[in-house]
Amino acid sequence: MDDVPRGRRVAAIGTFDGVHIGHQRIINEAVEIARDVDARSMVITFHPHPLSVIAPEKCPPILTPLNVKTDLIEDLDVDELLIIPFEKEFSRLPPGEFCDMLFSSSLGAIHVVVGENFRFGYKAEGDVKYLADYGKNKGMQVTAVPLVEAGGKPISSTRIRNLLVEGSLGEVREILGRPPSTHGKVVHGDKRGRTLGVRTANIDARVDCIFPGRGVYLADLFVGRQAYACLVNIGHNPTFCATDDDSDAKMRIEAHILDFDRNIYGMDVRIDFLERLRGEMKFDGPEQLVEQIGKDIAAARAYEGFAARRQG
Numbered sequence: 001m002d003d004v005p006r007g008r009r010v011a012a013i014g015t016f017d018g019v020h021i022g023h024q025r026i027i028n029e030a031v032e033i034a035r036d037v038d039a040r041s042m043v044i045t046f047h048p049h050p051l052s053v054i055a056p057e058k059c060p061p062i063l064t065p066l067n068v069k070t071d072l073i074e075d076l077d078v079d080e081l082l083i084i085p086f087e088k089e090f091s092r093l094p095p096g097e098f099c100d101m102l103f104s105s106s107l108g109a110i111h112v113v114v115g116e117n118f119r120f121g122y123k124a125e126g127d128v129k130y131l132a133d134y135g136k137n138k139g140m141q142v143t144a145v146p147l148v149e150a151g152g153k154p155i156s157s158t159r160i161r162n163l164l165v166e167g168s169l170g171e172v173r174e175i176l177g178r179p180p181s182t183h184g185k186v187v188h189g190d191k192r193g194r195t196l197g198v199r200t201a202n203i204d205a206r207v208d209c210i211f212p213g214r215g216v217y218l219a220d221l222f223v224g225r226q227a228y229a230c231l232v233n234i235g236h237n238p239t240f241c242a243t244d245d246d247s248d249a250k251m252r253i254e255a256h257i258l259d260f261d262r263n264i265y266g267m268d269v270r271i272d273f274l275e276r277l278r279g280e281m282k283f284d285g286p287e288q289l290v291e292q293i294g295k296d297i298a299a300a301r302a303y304e305g306f307a308a309r310r311q312g
Helices: 021-036 050-054 066-074 095-102 128-138 157-166 169-176 192-196 286-302
Strands: 009-013 040-047 080-085 109-115 141-145 181-187 201-205 215-223 226-235 252-257 268-278
Touching: 009 021, 021 040, 021 109, 021 141, 040 066, 066 080, 095 128, 109 128, 128 141, 157 169, 169 268, 201 268, 215 252, 226 268, 226 286, 268 286
Parallel strands: 009 040, 009 109, 040 080, 109 141
Antiparallel strands: 181 201, 181 268, 201 252, 215 226, 215 268, 226 252
């Protein structure tokens, strides 16, 4: 914290994995308060995910890698972003010491904004009441933002993960305020698509990130800022695999980009998932698979507005 320039700040605090509309409301509240009191807005978040340090066996796959989370937060017109390394030593801070850090003269937080279920400090012993009482004694203000609901249920990162695995992209898009996405590098595969007459880009996605469940999806693949319409298959290639092993380590992400002939091997790409077309299927042989792929491509071209080229 010593390298943080001094100043008056309104700080939003949270892990903010996914930066969903509930997180956005917390951050936007901090930005608005900061403007009203002529202070700087700051988001304080943590990396890696706290559970990866406290209880690695319970840590869920993340929704947004750090670079993506950073971009999403900065898009909300925040003046400053402070990423605190979440290490064992930090996880053992009692709630009082966490508050001492937060309201220190170097950080200069005059107002803190959190979600109403915010917990902090060793063994999550600190809560909003603790934070508010501490702030009151120091002459600082604390705002607890109520949980945001969608479909009559509270929004949470856990709910988003479950919906993604189910392939419920419409609900996920509503909760995130944007299409769900995954990021990765285009790598060489077994080139089976080429022999079948349907070239695909194999995406080496991060193993600690979550992506939609098995199936075929309509998606936009971004190379830089240019979007290309594509079909994405997520699964284990059951037609060619000798085992039905469900291990996520063997999950493949393959994109067939419509009307595309560029060489993008080695490039980092982003895939925005738009709609789930169907579940994963096992075919009797390559001929039946190619026939179904043809139907999938036809369905993609018929999807309103899908094949139009768009700038990201």
